[in-house]
Amino acid sequence: MQRNQIIRTRLGWTLLDGVERLVSALWPARFKGSVGRVLLLPAVLLIGILVIGLGYMIEYSFHELDLSTYRLKDEYSLVNYAVIADRPVYMRVLNRTLLAALIVSVTTVFLAFPYAYMLVRTRSALTRKFLLIALFLPFFIGQVVRAYGWLIILGKQGLINSLLEGLGLPTLNLIYNYPSVIFGLIQYMLPFAILLIVPAVAAISEDVELASEGLGANWISTFRYIVLPLARPGLIGAFVVVFTLTLTDFAMPEILGGGTTDFIASAIYDSFFQLSNAGLGAALSMILVMIGSVIVAAIFYLAGTGTLGVREQSR
Amino acid sequence: MSRMVEVKDVSKSFDGTLAVNAVNLVLNRGEFLTIVGPSGCGKTTLLRMIAGFEVPSAGEIRINNDRVESIPPYRRSIGMVFQKLALFPHMTAAQNVAYPLKMRRFEPAQIPSLVDKYLQLVQLGDYAGRYPHELSGGQQQRVAIARALSFSPDLLLLDEPLSALDKKLREEMQLEFRRIQQELGVTTINVTHDQREALVMSDRIAVMNEGVVQQDGTPVDMYRNPENRFVANFIGMTSLFEGTVCATGDGVVSVKSGNVLLQARSNDKVLPVNTRVDCAIRAEQIRIVEDASVYDNSVFGTIEHRIFEGDRIVYTVHVEDLGGARLHLFDHDPVSHKEYPANERVRLGWNARDLFAFQAPQSN
Incomplete structure (x- = not known):
C-alpha cells in the first residue's frame, strides 16, 4: 500500500518533469513575456470580426434599395437615413426603446443593490445559499422561456385572470402592453445587475463601515457617504450593462409586447427579414449603435475613469 | 481621579x-x-x-x-x-x-x-x-x-x-x-x-x-x-519548572524540584508544606557563575543552544537535577566577550527573590 503510493508519487513527478521539459522545449523561456498576449488573441480576433461586420453595416446603410431588383443600388446616398427621419413611427419606436432602457436600468440597479449587499454581508450561510441559488436559477432558463412563462401567468386565460374569474371579478389586460414589457425586462436584467454589483460591495471592507459608525455616522449617513461612493463603480457598471442590454433587446418586447410595443431591435429585424431592406436595417442599426455608444461614453466621461473598477487599485 | x-x-x-x-x-x-x-x-x-x-x-x-x-x-x-x-x-x-x-x-x-x-x-x-x-x-x-x-x-x-x-x-x-x-x-x-x-x-x-x-x-x-x-510566562522570557514546597518562611519558601532544594519567593501567599508549585524565573535573573556562594540558588547544567542576538546571547541550559528542565538565560559581558560553547557544563546561580513559586492548578 505504502510502496504503491510512493511509486505512484514518483511516477507523477517523473510525468510532470517530462511535461515541463516538453513545454520548455516548445516554448523557450525568452518567449514567456508574450504568453499573456498570445492568450489574448482569441478575444482580439472575435472583436476584430465584429468590427468587420460593423464596417459592412456602415457600407450597407448608405445604399438605397432598388425596388425593381430588390437589391441595394450601387451609388451612395443618405436615403435610408432620410426615410427614418421622415417616418414618425421610427422616432416613436426609438423614444419608446430609450425610455424603457432608462426605466429598466434605474429600477434594476435600485432593486439589485440591496440584494447584492445582503448577499455579501449576511452572516447566515443559509441566507447566502438561498440568495445565490435564487440569483443563478434564472440563468438556466433562457429569456424566451421566461417570457412565455410570464404569458402563462399574466395572459388572457392565464393564472391571474382565471383566479380573478373564479372570484367573480373582471379580468385584466396584463400583457401586450408597455408596463408588462418593462416588468419582464427588469426581471430578466436583475441577475446581471446583481452579479456586477456583488464584487463592488465585496471590495468594501466591513471595518470601513464599522469605522464610519464609530466616528458618529448612523447607517443612513454611512450608506450615503461611505457605501454608495465606494460601490459606485459597480453601480455604474451595472447601469451601463442593463441599459445597453435593454436598448438592444428583442425577445421581451416581441413576446410580452405582442407587436404592440416594438423596440428598435424589432424594427431592425423587420427591415431585414420582412421588408428585405438591408440598407434600411443597417441604417437603423447604425443609429442604435451611435445612440448607445454616445450614452455609454457620456456616462463613463461623467463618472470618471473609475467606473467598472478598472483603475489602479486603492487599498 | x-x-x-x-x-x-x-x-x-x-x-x-x-x-x-x-x-x-x-x-x-x-x-x-x-x-x-x-x-x-x-x-x-x-x-x-x-x-x-x-x-x-x-x-x-x-x-x-x-x-x-x-x-x-x-x-x-x-x-x-x-x-x-x-x-x-x-x-x-x-x-x-x-x-x-x-x-x-x-x-x-x-x-x-x-x-x-x-x-x-x-x-x-x-x-x-x-x-x-x-x-x-x-x-x-x-x-x-x-x-x-x-x-x-x-x-x-x-x-x-x-x-x-x-x-x-x-x-x-x-x-x-x-x-x-x-x-x-x-x-x-x-x-x-x-x-x-x-x-x-x-x-x-x-x-x-x-x-x-x-x-x-x-x-x-x-x-x-x-x-x-500565566502572567509570569506571558511577560518577559521566562523558564518554568515544577516543584513541591518543603518548608515555608516569611515570604520565602523552600521548594524541592528534581533533586535540588531551592529558595523561592511565595509572593505573599501562604503555601503550605507539600503544595505542588510552578516555579518561574526570568532569563535575565540567571547568571553563569564560577562562585555560587553569592547566590541563594545554584545548579549545574549543560548548554544546549546558544543564540547570538548581537546585544546579548541567549543560552538554553539543560538542567538534569531540576527534573530535566530547560532554563533560558541572557548573558553578555561587554568587557571580556566571553562565550560558552554548546555542551559545556556550567554553573548557574540566582537569588530567591527572583524565583517565583505559584500554586499549581488543582486539577493537576
Missing part, C-alpha cells in the same frame, strides 16, 4: 462559548491601559463591547458614568483605530479627519481649523490632500489616529493597529502614539498580543487569557510581581 470607564462583570458568549468571562476593569481619566493576551483570549471582543460593536451577554459598561450597553457606537464618544485602519479610500487625509466632525455636527466653520490642528499633531500637515493609497504605512497610521481624535472623544480605543507594521516602524509608532496620548491626555485602551508594546506604552496593563483578566497593574508591577504562572 475620576473614573472614565468601568467594566463590571461583563461576559460575552458566542453560540454557547464564553469569549469574555465576568471581566472587571476600571480606567481613570487620562490613563493608558493595554489589554494584552494571546489571540483568542477575548481582548478584542472586550474592546468591541466597549466600542459598541458587540452587546455584552451580561454585565455593565459605564463610560463617563453612563451605562452604554444599549447605546449604538455612533452615539458614544469613542474614537477607534482599527487593526486594518479602515481609512476611507475615497477621501483625502483631510476628508478622513473631517468625517467624524461632519457626522457629529460640529460647526462647519470650525472644521477646517480642527482638521489642520490634528493633522499637525500627527505631523501630516503637508499631506492633507493625499489619498490613503498615496501614503506610506506609517502615514496611514497617523491619519487613522488623527481621525479617531479630531472630535475630542472621551475615550480612544486601539485595536492592534500596529501589528501589521515592521519592527522598526512599530517601535517608532508606539512612542508616537504615547506622545500624542500624553499631549492630549485622552483616556486610552489599547489591545495587543505584543508584551513589549504593552510594557512600553501603558500606564497600566491587564493580562487576559481564556476570557478572564489574569492580572491588572502597572508595567513594573506586572513584570516584577506576576500573580500567576
